[in-house]
Amino acid sequence: MSMAAIGIALYKYVMKYSPTNPKYINRDRLVLSNGHTCVWQYIFMHWTGFPAMTFKQLKSYHSPQQDSICPSHPQIQHDSVEVTTGPLGQGVANAIGLAVATKHLNALYSRLDLDLPDNMTWCIIGDADLQEGFALEAIQLAGHWRLNNLAVVYDNNQVTYGCSVDVTCGEDINAKMSACGWNVIDVFDGVSNVTALVQALTDAQNSREQPTFINVRTIIGFGSAKEGDSSAHGGSLGE
Numbered sequence: 532m533s534m535a536a537i538g539i540a541l542y543k544y545v546m547k548y549s550p551t552n553p554k555y556i557n558r559d560r561l562v563l564s565n566g567h568t569c570v571w572q573y574i575f576m577h578w579t580g581f582p583a584m585t586f587k588q589l590k591s592y593h594s595p596q597q598d599s600i601c602p603s604h605p606q607i608q609h610d611s612v613e614v615t616t617g618p619l620g621q622g623v624a625n626a627i628g629l630a631v632a633t634k635h636l637n638a639l640y641s642r643l644d645l646d647l648p649d650n651m652t653w654c655i656i657g658d659a660d661l662q663e664g665f666a667l668e669a670i671q672l673a674g675h676w677r678l679n680n681l682a683v684v685y686d687n688n689q690v691t692y693g694c695s696v697d698v699t700c701g702e703d704i705n706a707k708m709s710a711c712g713w714n715v716i717d718v719f720d721g722v723s724n725v726t727a728l729v730q731a732l733t734d735a736q737n738s739r740e741q742p743t744f745i746n747v748r749t750i751i752g753f754g755s756a757k758e759g760d761s762s763a764h765g766g767s768l769g770e
């Protein structure tokens with residue numbers, strides 16, 4: 532719910548993808564490192580017309596239904612899921628790997644004077660992805676190698692599983708990302724300002740020299756009775 536506006540900005544205005552030809556080679560890659568929010572991805576797959584993602588399938592989310600394509604973390608065998616995620620931080624490292632692979636292919640094709648592939652890799656993360664050491668190792672490599680075909684979109688709701696972030700973490704994350712060589716963009720109203728989000732995503736696409744970190748301030752459980760509270764993380768929302 533806190534990422535709904537991010538989804539509209541990405542899926543409606545910026546990301547390059549095809550619901551009817553989901554594996555075409557020059558598509559953008561989307562990696563949901565905070566894989567526990569996969570119902571967000573499933574809903575956008577439904578709205579944008581991925582044929583298999585019917586409303587009936589959406590209702591199978593998190594269920595033991597044998598033919599469900601909506602498991603409680605995204606799995607690569609389903610269309611439009613590029614990477615299976617779940618262990619926090621791992622999607623960040625995988626996304627950086629995808630961006631490296633794209634750069635490598637682009638370098639090979641440049642011998643034929645082709646600037647292809649030229650797709651973006653978008654990686655969505657939550658607070659806890661930034662608390663995993665190996666994500667930070669990959670982040671420093673991405674900055675060092677100037678992977679400008681990569682954007683990390685940070686769902687900064689300052690709430691994790693069971694407590695708020697300030698209990699364990701008080702760093703200046705923007706300064707840290709800048710120090711790692713990233714282009715840093717702030718979006719202060721990430722729950723409703725789609726225009727600002729589209730602008731930030733477009734700026735990331737246009738970055739010439741650096742990967743981009745978009746620090747989006749959001750509110751967990753936005754619109755529900757549990758808005759802003761860590762109980763919105765995984766429990767039922769109630770009435």
Ligand SMILES: Cc1ncc(C[n+]2csc(CCOP(=O)(O)OP(=O)(O)O)c2C)c(N)n1
Nearest residue numbers: 567617618619657658659660690691692764
């Ligand atoms: C390496 C690892 N440790 C623990 C977990 C269990 N876990 C799932 S979600 C979560 C907290 C996520 O917090 P945040 O990234 O802020 O997401 P939000 O609550 O905002 O959705 C934890 C600890 C995990 N998935 N991976």
